[in-house]
Amino acid sequence: MSVFQAKDLSVSFGGIHAVREVSFTVESGEVFSIIGPNGAGKTTIFNLISRLYDVDSGTLIYNDEDITRVSPHHIAELGIARTFQNTELFEQETLLKNLLIGRHIHSRTNIVSEFLFLPSVRKQELAFRQAVEDVIDLLDLQSYRDQHISNLPFGIRKMAEIARALCLQPKLLLLDEPSSGLNPEETEDLSFWIEDINEELGVTIIMVEHDMNLVSRSSNRVLAMADGKTLAIDKPAVIQNHADVRRAYLGD
Amino acid sequence: MYFIKKTSYQQDIDHFKHNGQRFWYGLLLLTILLTPTTLSDFYLGELSFVFIYAIVGIGLMLLVGYTGLVSLGHAAFLAIGAYTHAVMLAAGLPFLASILIATSFTALVGGIVGIPALRMTGIYLAVATLAFAIIVEQIITHWESVTGGFRGMAVADAEIFGVSFVDATSYYYLCLVILIACILLALNLLRSPSGRAMIAIRDSEISAQSMGINLLRTKSIAFAISAGFTGVAGALFSHRIGYLAPDSFTLLTSIQLLLMVVVGGLGSLQGVIYGAIFIGMLPQAIAVMKDTLPAVIGQLPGLEPGIFGLVLVLFLIYEPLGIHGRWQKIRRYFEEFPLYRKATYKRQRSYLRTERVR
């Protein structure tokens, strides 16, 4: 069963055709990777799915629902979470606070009860904290819990983004270059975590990634693109030997 | 260094993290409660002003320091609270009902003003809120049948269930109780999902949206809450000055209020208190100074606003973190305006470039 479907997505900025008629389908439980040289339009596809940009043409389908025009905050409510290539964390706050913000869509309290901090609010806060601690344990972030984001090294910030996205308890997770800024050991850990998130938490993953090693280890299928256009969609091993893909990376 | 041993998640939620804090805040409260036994009525009145400013400061801090939205229109919210309360009292409503209506009405107006804030930040929002304040000032000036226009209107005495709050000591306690209630409400909000949503918007609108936070709703609510606090303060303010006229709520008032949260330190509720003491006490300090300084300096015209302005500039240049606080989004808007967008864009591109090298 397909979880997500992009049909003929196109968007351009001024004269730049960032994405041209890209179509792909992501199956439930899959790890689907998007690769391509710099400026290929990978992040733009994520921004289209998160509804930060409007499509010029094309359709986005999530679980049989057309999400091409829903508002950005509604995307999260539907169970789609994402990370950002250069990290977009809440810089002035601690990691813990960032992760608690990740629980936002699960809040059921109203503003009056929050002003009075009624027992229902306290109960919800404790439940949130429990869920956040589970994610902290999963990604080994215990020692950074009370640190301010602005003091954290880039590698940890990348993990913090994944952690925050997981706090939403998403069904579909978009990871934008999760390994950039990580050292080889951290990338190794990341590949295991991606496996855990995918298999144990049952989250379908779309991942933009440059590290081909990580891509071939983790993903079921790969979309290769260049200059906003689809080059091929296939298994990692096939993509790596694909003539068009090699040409796009090596240049003509 | 002192480490707190945490044994329960409750500890991170509670207002007081350990007994040391309970002790010092308890002592502070006791001192404030006993103050009227030692001070003259004049100084008690000035302290009531500090409490009232602090309530406005809480509202303004939630908006500016925690949601990252600037307002140069808070004198208008103060005026709406004050006039609504005075009009309701004049219509014969009891104090509590009247202050409740004044608060709700001010919050409602705030919520509406907050809607255009969806697409505005920084200097544009400052100008928009300023325009709103001018409109309110005009309405107050020209709606003579209700507000008395330039002549102004007298405010009925404060009386709750037959107990009068006219003398300095009782009014001091009334303002104190409401201030403490406001601090608790704000602290509760900030440890709840709605408060965190505001903070999220301050630090990254893009991320906040992707976390499922509705920008329009949250910004509008932030304005409503901020206006609500300012409305309560306005009602208390009306009794304190006794006679309302448009010239109590000018642009200079708005700037003073903003000065309070900047000097206090954006993004901290303690900062609000420091800021309120600062703007409440500075005129007194200047008055004392005038008497002691040689007449040439002491009698200079415009000494007071001059010192206010000087202090603001000095803070912005040398201590942008305020008395208690840290770097916040809003100051970045002012400082880097109009380069803000460009600068953020640049930073991101340089990130990309280093990645290319990798």
Ligand SMILES: Nc1ncnc2c1ncn2[C@@H]1O[C@H](COP(=O)(O)OP(=O)(O)OP(=O)(O)O)[C@@H](O)[C@H]1O
């Ligand atoms: N908001 C925007 N305004 C103008 N141009 C944009 C915008 N977003 C993306 N682009 C352009 O679209 C093209 C694709 O950008 P995108 O960020 O999607 O590339 P990418 O594949 O993620 O590259 P990288 O590997 O460097 O992250 C680029 O030429 C980029 O400059």
Ligand SMILES: [Mg+2]
């Ligand atoms: Mg990218």
